[in-house]
Amino acid sequence: MMRSIAWLLAAFTLAVAPAGLASDQHDPGILVPMDRDTLRGELAASEGRVLLVNLWATWCTPCLREIPDLLTLETELPASDFRLLAISMDDAYSAGWVTEFKAKHFPSLVSFINAEVDMDTLVSVIDPVWNETLPTSYIFNREGEVVKKVQGKKPIAFFREQLVAAGL
């Protein structure tokens, strides 16, 4: 109950805050290739907000079931205090049809796609010991520190609790 109240307070507070930062206003119709430098840049640009990095793939059914909840969080919370950074772990060479897939199922999702030679090379920027299990999410506090690693599909209430704990 207390967590729910905390969440509502946080959401209300943030709802009246100025929304939108220019740095991550990517077109959801484009799947942006992401290499290690791009990821580092996006992480740096997200500091000052609570950040949820979500690793997903079109072949990961639990990932696809989780994304609507993450989009709900993104809708509930102002971009000035929260950012959802989704990264597809699909092969960058198949970005064309992954874009089509995303446009059909999650048209509002702003997502990048891994452009490194394998998944581990990219994710090592955040987590050098990732075990290549999907979905995996990382929650960063406003100082840009990872405060929670989440593996497997979790309910939206779980994410709400973790975001509050991260300083939202």
Place this chain on the structure above:
Amino acid sequence: MAACNTMQTKHRSALKWSGSRFSIVAAAAMLFIVDTSAPHAAESVAASAADRRAQAPAVAVTEDGTVHAIWFDKGAVGEADRKGAHVGGGRHSHQAFADLRYARWMSGEAGFSKSIRINPEPGQVWGFSISRPVIATDDNGRIHIVYPGNGISPKTGKSVASSFYSRSIDGGQTFEAPIQLNADADEDLSALIMGGLAQAQVFTAMAVSEQGAVHTFWLDTRGMTESMRAALYYRRSDDGGAHFEDEVRLQENEQCPCCQVSALTEGPSSLFVSARQITGDNIRTPTVMHSADRGESFGAPVETPGTPWRLEGCPLKLTAMATTPHTIHSLVHNGAEDPPGLLYARAAQHDLSFLPSQKIHPEAAISDSPAMASIGDTLLAAWHAKVDGPRRIFYRFSLDGGESFFPVQTLATGESSVGYPALATTPDGRFVLAWQENEVIQVMYLEAPRQGVALR
């Protein structure tokens, strides 16, 4: 087959020893010291071309010493999104439109032959590093291959992924037209699987006896519900792959649907299969099943030891096994360990009573992608892992059937992206190691230490 192609050769003389311990009784570390003779690595050769994107190698060796390698080819470097048009125009995400390539390294040759495509038409292979092809040989020189392929179901008209088998009876010069192992499913599970497939019968395993009995297994979405658990199917050939019996539904929908199965034979009658079972609230535990009658019947699955790993997601973790006389060995990733990594355990073949598991690479911050092979009592385990830098290939020998292991060794591979080892054995008592390095398949011989220091 065409003459040897241009191949890259790399020198692998520098092997780094890490000071790891594989300790059941920590105080009794060094048990025997006869002579410190380090295993040596020869030069590696590339099986795939440098300008192609190759993944997921598998290797086998025939009695004449020829090394046979297969891998997924995902196109030319720099070639984007060639996919989609080859299987009825279906374009969706679960499919990975790749090819399966084969090449051989004949005794006395400097390296591999020019590769050939196994799948009849380009793009027919569902190719991921975590759903590997499998290659095996028998004493008659036949080469057997299973792999995951794309298709359109004749029953639903929807895109599916299926398991395919092909063989060569001329030493790898040609391969027979692949046959689909699984029957076509009636159900359209597109809404359940979501990613674009109506059914999936993949993550295939194969074991081939010396006499040529071919045992194939795959994970199957038939009967899948919201709990997202796969069934385990089995199909066998008793005549070297010329004909197959009908498929058998070996286990109901209790298996992790994205964790590749492994299988091996021991002698003419004994057969083992390992899968990752889901129990309770998404606990994903590797199991081993045994058949003592050439696959006519199987005992109940026995869990391998380890911390229960709960995950509502895609572990993407294959199992690995090997046998030494009277013993079965298991090497599996466990995401519930801290840090997550590979657990080794062994059991007597007759009762599958596993001894407590041990980390194969205690110093690793993460270890995964296990492979094992054996010759007599000599056991070799290989995997990829990170210690304090980039991901590397590591391996470890046991000369006494897994009772003690030599220290972990690192394959010197520079700064490139390295992973996904595969193993085979040669008739003259050596091991063959293949791996993926910057999307080029590399292969080399490994020799077990004749004697030396083992840590118990």
